[in-house]
Amino acid sequence: MSADYKNWMPKEMIYGTLAATAVVGVVTAIVGLDSIIGKVLLIVTILCAFTVLWMYLMYKAFSYNGSRQLSRQIIEGVSSYVKIPDGGVCLDVGCGSGALAIACAKKNPNAAILGIDRWGKEYSSFSKELCEQNARAEGVSNIVFKQGDACKLEFEDESFDAVTSNYVYHNISSKDRHELLLETFRTLKKGGTFVIHDIMSKSKYGNMDEFVKQLKDMGYEEVKLIDTTSGMFMNKTEATWMGLSGSKILIGKK
Numbered sequence: 001m002s003a004d005y006k007n008w009m010p011k012e013m014i015y016g017t018l019a020a021t022a023v024v025g026v027v028t029a030i031v032g033l034d035s036i037i038g039k040v041l042l043i044v045t046i047l048c049a050f051t052v053l054w055m056y057l058m059y060k061a062f063s064y065n066g067s068r069q070l071s072r073q074i075i076e077g078v079s080s081y082v083k084i085p086d087g088g089v090c091l092d093v094g095c096g097s098g099a100l101a102i103a104c105a106k107k108n109p110n111a112a113i114l115g116i117d118r119w120g121k122e123y124s125s126f127s128k129e130l131c132e133q134n135a136r137a138e139g140v141s142n143i144v145f146k147q148g149d150a151c152k153l154e155f156e157d158e159s160f161d162a163v164t165s166n167y168v169y170h171n172i173s174s175k176d177r178h179e180l181l182l183e184t185f186r187t188l189k190k191g192g193t194f195v196i197h198d199i200m201s202k203s204k205y206g207n208m209d210e211f212v213k214q215l216k217d218m219g220y221e222e223v224k225l226i227d228t229t230s231g232m233f234m235n236k237t238e239a240t241w242m243g244l245s246g247s248k249i250l251i252g253k254k
Contacts, residue, residue: 003134005097006125008071008167009058013122017055021048058242071099074197074233078166079103081195081251084111088161091116093150093184094168096123098131098143104164105135105143111161116148150180158189163196170199177205178214181250185220188254197228201246208248215252223252 028041061068082104084090088111092101095115105113119127131145148154150165150172169180185194200208208225215223226232226249229239239245 001133001137003102003137004130005064005071005099005134006130007059007064008062009055010123010125011059012124014052014055014059017048018052021045021052024048054241061238061242070234074166074228075099075103077228077233078164078195078197078249079107081249082107082162082164083193084108084162086110088112089114089159090162090164091153091155091160091184091187093148093153093163093165094171095131095145096126098134098145100164100166101131101143101145102135102138102140105140106138109142111142113143114160115143115145116150116153117145118147118149150184153183153187155187157186158192159187161189161192163188163192163194165195166197168198169196170204178211181211185215185254190254192254194250194252194254196250197247198250199244199246200225200248200250204246208250212250219254221253223250225250 024041025045028038028045031038031041033039033042060066062071063069064072079100082090084104090104090108090111090113092104092113092115095101095117098115101113101115115131117126128145128147135141135143150168151174163184165184169177172180174180181196184196188194205211212223212225228234228247228249229236229245233247234242234244236245239247
C-alpha cells in the first residue's frame, strides 16, 4: 500500500467546472449567436473552458505522480525547516491529507506530531481517515490526527514545541490574517519554533514586513520571510499563472 495524498486541485472541482461549461455551451448553441444573450453566453462558455484548462494544468503540476510534482517538492522543502526536540510535540494546522505532518514525523522520529483540519466540503476527498491511512502507508506511528479549527484552537497557551502549516490561512475568510497567525503562535512554548508557508501577498495578508517587526517587538527571535517563488519551489512565471504569487515561508522562534 502506498500513500495517497490526493491533489491540491481536486478532480471533483475540475469535473464540476467541466460539467458547467458543457451546460452553458449547450444553452449557447440553443440560443444562437444572433442575440446579445447568445453572445454573452459564448463569452461565458469560453471563460469556463479556459478555467477548466487552467485547473487541468494545475492538477498536472500538483500531482505526486506526475513529472512536475510541485506538491511533493513543497512538502519536502517546508518540512526541512521543521526541527522538533526529542520528546517534543508539533502542531500542523490544516493538515489536509496529512502530507506535511507525515513528512515532519519522518524527519523528527523522536517527536510527536498532531495534525488538525476541519476537512470541509470543498475538499471532500481529504479526511481524518485518509490521513491515518497515509501515515500507516508511510510507516509513521508518531502522529495523531483530529478535527480542529484554525480560527480558534482548543489548545492552551504554550502547548507545543513547534507549529507548522502549508497553504492554509489564505483559504480562511478573515479580515486580519495576522490575528490568525497570532492565534496559532499562542500555542507555542517559549523557545518553540514556527514554519508557516502560504500565499502572503499584500492583498491576502497585508504588510508582512510590519508583522515580522511586530513579532520581533513582542520578543520573537530569528523571524524572517523566505520567498519560495524565486526558484526555491517555483519561478515567478509559474507562480503567476498558478495564482501562487506572494508565496513565502514565515519562520521564527518564540
